[in-house]
Structures are given as C-alpha cells and as structure tokens.
Amino acid sequence: MVPVDSPFYRYHPVTRLVLLVFLSVTPLFVDMPEINLGLILAALVLLRWGRVRMQQIRRYLPLLATVALFMFGVAFLAPGDRAHLAAFRLAGLTFYFQPMWWAFVSYCRLVAMLFGAILYFSTNRERDTLVALRSLRIPFAVSYVAALSLRSAGMFMEDFRTIREAEQARGLDLESMSVGEKAKLYTMYTVPLFAVALRRADEISNALFARGYTLSGRPAGGGPRTDYLRRRYPVERRDRALSAGLAAAFVVAVVLGKVMGVFSDQLSPLHGAALRTIGLR
C-alpha cells in the first residue's frame, strides 16, 4: 500500500527509479558490511520519511529471518574444505570463520539490495513506474505491457481474495488445514484465474482495437506517439541534482569497491572485531 501523500512524489518518477537502481545495484560492488548496513539504514530512514507505514515492512521480517537462518545454516553445515579454514568453538559447536563471515557479508549485501526494492515498491504507484518508463523513451508497447501487467496482477490478486473469502464464508477453516491441503486449495483457487485471463485477453484486445491501438503503439498516420502524461511530470532541478549525485556516488562506489579494493570485507572494522572476539587474532 503506497502512502496517499508522500514527499517522494515531489520527485520525478525517473529520479525514483534511479534511486532504486542505486540502492539495488551499489551493494554488488561493496563487500564491506558497514557500508551495506548503512544503505539498509538509509532505506529505512527514507521509508519513514516517505510516510510508509512501517507495519508494512514487518511482513518481510519472517522471510529475512529464514534467509538468515538458511545462509548461516548452509555456512555452518557445508563450510567447504575444512583444512584451509579457521575453526572456532561457540556453544559447544565448531564453526568455521571464513564461510560464516562471508555469509554475513553476503547477507548484508542481499538485505541492502532487497530494501532498495522494498523502498521503491512502497513509494511508487503503478502510474509512476509507467511514467518513468515512458520518460526513458522505452517503446510504448513495452511500457504498456508493463502497466497492464501490474494492473492485472492487482486484479488477479483481488479475484484470488474474492474466491478465498467466498470459501471462508462457507465455512472453510484455513488455520486447521495441513500444508498439503493448503497447497491443494491454492491450486484450486488459481486455476480459475487462467480462465479469467483468457476472457480478459479477448475483451481487452477488442477494446484496444476499438480505440485504434496498433501493435507497435504508433498512432494513425505514423510519426511519434503523443505523450501527454509526461507533460504532467516536469523534471525539476532537484531531480537533475539528485540523479547526478546518485550516479556519481555509484561510480565512486564501483571505483573504490572493485577497482581500488577500498570496500573490501578484509578492511572492515567488523572483520577485525570479529576475529578478536573469537580469539583468532
């Protein structure tokens, strides 16, 4: 659920897309977990600033927890060639530092990238994504497909909920069902969506034909398509400044991170502290 009013909306949709790219891609070039933790914090601050209801973020917590469990569990159970790893004991169990540390580095990177996407989807409506794509001169047919996909996902989600609520109104008790029964029910709910999709495809394509739409999106008589919507979203100086700043920050991160190795995980203060804590330094 995107907030009705948000300071994010003062920025052009392309600027917000640049922010998504920055937050999602920069962590790839940064191994130092402090930097990625800083990016996570920045995303959380922006979510708060953007007036996103923080309860919405809570729904990601179980997944983040299971991801952590998975990654550290794999690092514990399958650390690799033990002969070349530094072992330490904790709570009676033997751990190996390098895979555990690398799991931590990767986890910070991953969560930073995830929060970039969470921030974007929590603060951008479908229309914003569409305007961003059209502003980037993406072919109309592509941006139209993107918009229709997002819109139809909402419609199908609504249909799915309606079917489930109708079943619950007839006494279906989901809580008491086993995983297998839930999976079977889920299958039954989603099959009608395909029938609905076929009907909608016919209806929408007829409607598009009736309104003069062609496969390429080009208007009658050729020439470029008018883009009236983009006119409503002017690019301001703050958009140019922010986009330039993010692009510059990204270049700096790549250069410092991968070319010069400044953001190497080995140089991380946390790395040194961890080694000292477990007595390996």
Place this chain on the structure above:
Amino acid sequence: MSASRTVPVSSSAAAVWTVESGEHRQPGIVHVVMLALFIGIGIVVGTLGSLAIPIGFVSAFWPGQAVQAVGGVWFGWWGVLAGMFFPFISNALSGSAPIPVSAAYLPANFLQAFLAGAAFRWLKADPRLQSTRDWVIWIVVGVLLANFLGAFWGTYVLAWFGMITQSARVTALLGWFFGNSIPSLIFGSILLKYVSPMVLRSKAFTKGWWA
C-alpha cells in the same frame, strides 16, 4: 511381430500444432495483451507461492515454474517472455530475491519457460495431455529437464552472490529442483489437462512461436 521403434504421434496431437490450409496466423494485439496478463498471473502465483513456504531463496514450493512452463506451451515466445520477466516482480514483492539476482536468474527462467514449449512443438505433443506420450514429454522435458537446468544455473547464481557456499551447491540444487518440480508436476499438469482445451480455442493460443 516386432514392436514399433517409434511411438506414433496421434492425429489430434499433430493437428493442434498444424496450421490448416487457408488459416492465416499473425501476431496481434491479443498476444501482447496475453503477455501482460500472463505476467500478472505469474506475479500472483509466484508471490503467493514464495510467501507460502519461504525457506530462503530455495523456496520449498514455487508453483511459478508451472506458470512458466505452461506459458511456453500455450503462447510460444509470448509465454517465454512472460516466464522470464514475471519473477522480477514476484521476487521483489515477496522479498525472495533482489533485482540484480532476478536479472542473473534470467537464463534459468528462460530455460524453465522455453523447454516445455519447444518439446511440445517439436515432438508434436498434445497440450491436453491425452496420451502417455504427451505425459512423458511433459514430465521428462517440461518438469524434470527444465527444472534441473534451471536449478543448475540458479544455484550457480546463488553461489556467485555468496548466498550459498560452493560446497552447498549440490544440496541447494536438489532443494531448488524439488521445490520447483513438485508443484510444477501437480499444478502444471492440472493446468495443461483442464485449462488447455479452453486455451486451444482462444485467439491467443500460438501454434507457431509468435502466432
């Protein structure tokens, strides 16, 4: 009397893919619309499946692969495109993979969507799964091979991003493989068996790859 070395294609199976004399097929608006709607369905199925039983990135139950496979069978390249791109959004919405990871998954998603469609067209299998031959082609290529190759690439991506260790790749591959194959076998089979008759009558169904 010797047994036949080849299993003949049933006339109805071949007819599904044969462009009849006088029949004129070309890509149209309905295909573009179906691409969008199929991405929409994939987003819903993929997101709900990932949230249902999340176990890190290797979801124990991802029916999204069934949508990828049947999309390739029913709608050719349009279905393959849908299968490649809906995971971007479903992964982002469910939080199961950030965008760069989803981008790296593209070859896996391509194979998972493409192979079933290719096998059905080249080997003239009936999407309605009417004979044993159709079932064998679906299970061997559309479910097992597609998910094995998808899991192989996907776990390579996971290791590259540091989400799993190299030594865990085999375990992760098995988890990915079964996590996709089981729902694909159940859900995909139901879709092919019971929804294909409707799809075959629709304008969006592609006999070739684009129309």
Place this chain on the structure above:
Amino acid sequence: MNPAVEVDRLSWTYHLAARPAVCDISLTIPAGEFTLIAGPNEAGKTTLAMAIKGLIPHSFPGRRAGVVRVFGEEVQRKEAALLAKQVGYVFSDPEAQFTSLTVEEEILFGLENIGVPESEIEHRIRRASELTMISDLLDKPPYDISGGQKQRVAIASVLAMDPEILILDEPTSMVDPLGKDLIVEICAELRRRRRLTLIVIEHNLEAFAALADRIVLIRGGRIERAAAPREFLEDPEFLERSGVYPPQVTQVFARLRAHGLYRGPLPLTDEEGIRAGDALLRGAGA
C-alpha cells in the same frame, strides 16, 4: 452523399458455430440518424454492431459473406486507427474495455492512438468529461467507481475521439436506475448538440424508444421489422412475442385499445401517456 452505414447482405458465422449469427442482413443508416437495434438475446444485434465497427472479422475468426461500408468505404479495408476515428464503440461491460490506470488516462489513450496533437488533448478530455458528467472522477482508477460512472467513463473515452458514428451496445444493462437515466440524458444531449450517427443496441425499449429515429428488430439473425418508433410499436403483442418489450406506458394503452377503450396513437413516453390518459378521461380519446 454516402450513407453513414451500409450493410449489404451480410452473413457471419463464428468459428465452430453450427449456424450463422446474422443471415443476409441489409440495412442502410443515413448520417445523423439515431437507430435503435432491438431483439431478444442471441438475435445477432451485437454481431451486426461489431461488423459495423470492424471487430468482425478483424478480431473474430469465422466465415463472412456480404459487405459492410462506412461512409462508402468497406470496413474490412480500413485501418484500425481510421476506423476508430470514424466509428466509436462502447461495449456493454464497461470494465472489459478499461486499459488504463486512471479515468483521465482512459480517455487519453484513444486520443494518443489516433494521433490527436498535444495542444488539443486537454480540450477534448474536458469536453468529453463535462458531457458525460465525470469531471470529478478524472484522477480515480476506472475500476474503483460505480457501474453507472464506469459506463459514462467508457462513453467519454470514445466521445473524446470525435467519431462520426457512435455505437452503444446495451449501455444500460450493467447500470443502476439512476445511472440509466444519466446515460439516456447523455444520448439525448448528443442528439441535440451534434449530428452524430447514433446506433444503440437494447432489448428494453423503455428508455430509448422516444429518442430514436428508427427502430430495427433483429431476430434469429435476420431483420424482422424496421420502422419509425410510432409505427414500430403499433403491435406491442407481436413485439413481446419477439422477445422485445415496448415501454410500459405503450403496453398499457395497447391493452386499453385492445379492449376498445382507447383509439388514439400509442404513447411512447410517460408524458405522452399522461396527456393521452387525460384526454381519455375527458372523453377525447375514447
């Protein structure tokens, strides 16, 4: 001058159908006429309308015979965008034709498709939204409004394209009574303001009978009757047997006439009914 629509011995059979949906239909609609096409379900009304719009055969596989011309040119030979400029089509289910995220974009979509310049777009959106009384809905998602509002949005999105022919397929079928009245009002306003050729498909004649210049009855894929409303409604019993329901006031006075209690012309509207009833009570219509 060419008529707006010429249907010349049109037959159409849908793919896999056993019998034709329309059979050997010929019909000429002059420019500026309001034609009401009536008939029971599955009579072929929508098929005929879609053939005029070009949806048949473009979007539907099947077998066709005969020709449909719009302003002298065969529909099948026209490009989609040109057809969209000349013939507007509003489907019976308004939600089925929504393709955009807001009402304004819904209206805008068709304008961009037909290449309307940016300088003219705002004026067209405003004009269409004022005529259909949806100016306060422009920022809303089109699927988040009432049935009547949806239908008016659908009409606005077609009207903005300034077609010369407007086809409304059962425009009041999915709409509440208040919404129906508004749609009838829009049609009446369109008749008054502009020389638009209007084709409305309805099986309930209550709302549109008095507005139409001509009513065409289609049954079993064929035209059974075509006449001006007063002449068309002269035999209400025949119409009811044909699955078409004349306005209630017409039915009442037809029954009075059948019992020898009334000899005047059958009223089409409640106002005419009141005047006829008044005359009857004063002894003038008996």
